[in-house]
Amino acid sequence: MKKFLIVLLLAFVVIGCKRQSTYCFELTDWQFDYGGVDYPASVPGFVHTDLMANGIIGDPYMGTNEDSVQWVSQCKWTYTCHIDRSILPKGDSLWIVFEGLAGRADVVLYDDIHNAKQVVSHEADNMFVSYEFPLPAFCNDIMVQFYPLYDSVLEQEYGIPLPDRRAFTRIAPYQQGWDWGPKLVTCGIWKKVFISGHRRTGRTCQTSRTYHTGWNVELQQENDSIGQSFTFYKDGKPVFMKGANWIPVHSFPVLNETMKERYRHLLCSAKEANFNMIRVWGGGIYEHDYFYDLCDSLGIMVWQDFNFSTMLYPDNPKMLESIKREAYENVTRIAQHPCVVVWCGNNEVKNGWEDWGWQGVYNWTTEQRTRLQHGIDTIFGDNGILAQAVSKCDPQHRPYITTSPLHGWGHPECVTHGDSHYWGVWWGEEPFEMYKEKTGRFMSEYGFQSYPEWSTVCRFCPKDERNIDSPTIRRHQKHGRGRQIIDKAMMEYYGVDSRSLSLEDYCYVSQLLQAWGTGYGILQHLLAQPHCMGTLYWQLNDCWPVASWSSIDYYGNWKALHYRVQALYDENVNLGYWEKYYSVYPKDLKLTKPDYKLIQRAKNGVLTVTVSSNQYMRDVMLETVPHIDGHFEHNYFDIEAGNVVETRFIPRNKNADLSNVKVTLKCLNDLMVEK
Secondary structure, rough: OOOOOOOOOOOOOHHHHOOOOOOOOEOOOOOEOOOOOOEEEOOOOOHHHHHHHHHOOOOOOOOOOOOOOOOOOOEEEEEEEOOHEEEEEEEOOOOOOOOOOOOOOEEEOOOOOOOOOOOEEEEEEEEEOOOOOOOOOOOOEEEEEEOOOOOOOHHHHHOOOOOOOOHHHHHOOOHHHEEOOOEEOOOEEOOOOOEEEOOOOOOOOOOOOOOOOOEEEEEOOOOOOOEEEOOEEEEEEEEEEOOOOEOOOOOOOOOOHHHHHHHHHHHHHHHOOOEEEEEEOOOOOOOOOOHHHHHHHHHOEEEEOOOEEEOOOOOOHHHHHHHHHHHHHHHHHHOOOEEEEEOOOOOOOOHHHHHHHHHHHHHHOHHHHHHHHHHHHHHHHHOOOOHHHHHHOOOOOEEEEOOOOOOOOOOOHOOOEEEEOOOOOOOOOOOOHHHOOOOOOEEEEEEOOOOOOOHHHHHHOOOOOOHOOOOHHHHHHHOOOHHHHHHHHHHHHOOOOHHOOHHHHHHHHHHHHHHHHHHHHHHHHHHHOOOOOEEEEEOOOOOOEEEEOEEEEOOEEEEEEHHHHHHHHHOOOOOHHHHHHHHHOOOOOOOOOOOOEEEEEEEEEEEEEEEEEEEEEEEEEEEEOOOOEEEEOOEEEEEEOOEEEEEEEEEEOOOEEEEEEEEEOOOOHHOOOOO
């Protein structure tokens, strides 16, 4: 077992409540109104988490509960907090600081004790910035009133129809639905609130911060005989980047101890699978400092997207000012971390503008198209708002690229110029072999779906709905053609009719298929060096339990893909072995009924499993019963006839009781024995 020590950073960045010699008082005693009754609220938090904590709604991750909570986004929500002025300093100028407000809100400062004779109101509409307001001497109470997110007035005022209403408010796009995530349009005070004796300067670069020296990583994009390279150099030497895309760890991404453990598990699992890079995708959030601290400690480089994805954005003065403030504040904060090696303006905005048929849908006039192009350039261009923020606020002068990918997968340039998102496999339903033909200079997105581990299905799906066509299973498959695409490839590569499988076996074979296809793509990228100098598959993690492209499911279980990635990303990988492995389709294997012996032993809190076999066994999957969160050192492995494989189980909870666990075995032989 590889062990990774997360080293505490010796130097800390001093911000907010950590600012030395500054009065600071955190406000945590909040209430929210529901039906005229005040309920306790958790701050930081979201309205959905407060509704769940008070028993008003069920967990939207369970069953089909997502459908039953859609009303939440249509309501106005009010949060209040009383301030005890007696504990605040006398005579000082005080500021109230909201580190994060998700949604469209008014912050009202008033005096409820004296019938609110004086009121000061402030507007907030950007989830990704902090807000700070002078605290009036009369103020004893705070009210934050959140409004329904979508505002037709904003759209009408802009005057040009845009492809997505999400563009008009700066809030995490993924919370409003994605092809791997639920639609949970939410609001809330999602970061800390405190009263401070010092005004922060969030609108400009904060020169008082402490920055760590970068890792001497450069990105070189050079014109060559092929097109344009995309190669990272570390200490002057080219490095092949191996990793994945990162999405938020939860639909309600509040940083608490539970979430911290989730971050640690995911990033340590990435390191254990030999990652050296993670791309923070632009449709989620600017991650908490805790994420970057872990990447710093683990030596994982970060590709950081700005939080713009798959849509066009209004370029009215108010929005541009908000975006500028967002960019300056987040670059200033994130740039302190040496793990960040590149800034990217957006995810797939250029791709959508050029390739997704928006013009045909919206029939923009020439003048409108000109303005929309100007907006793209103003925000994302080489000298646009985001580029200026990087230039002025990142003292390490790390590179900025305008968009990802440089060219969409329908363009021939996608394999010759810059980074590439190759979605011909999956969206285009092309065979996996196309990865060999369509290997670009840096593969920053590609992948294939699978269903999660059976134990995960059992946690969110009622017993009477554990079949592939049940309402719950359909609700937890967010891609419109997902089942169809998986079934087609399952027949092509495994010769398996999905209709003949139980849901449990379907989950298993879908994971084998995902590992086969995505692994084949990784192999081609590795073989194509130095033409290709990086591979970041889509995606590492999930924000809820779902069928998706992830290699680790929502509950932290390693799918077959993660074990395949671990092998292929190993610096000593035998590429010749894997070329031979991929020369035969699984459906063409001559498999016989397995004849094996499994021995398990638990001693001193360590569970060891030994499997020996007289026949070749393909894709052996081990599972603990009852299920315990964790993973085996080796799983989804093959055993040659006469060989023995020994592996240990690594529980997420080091104190887990392993003494009464039974280990079960499943293998492909069980489903494909030659008739």
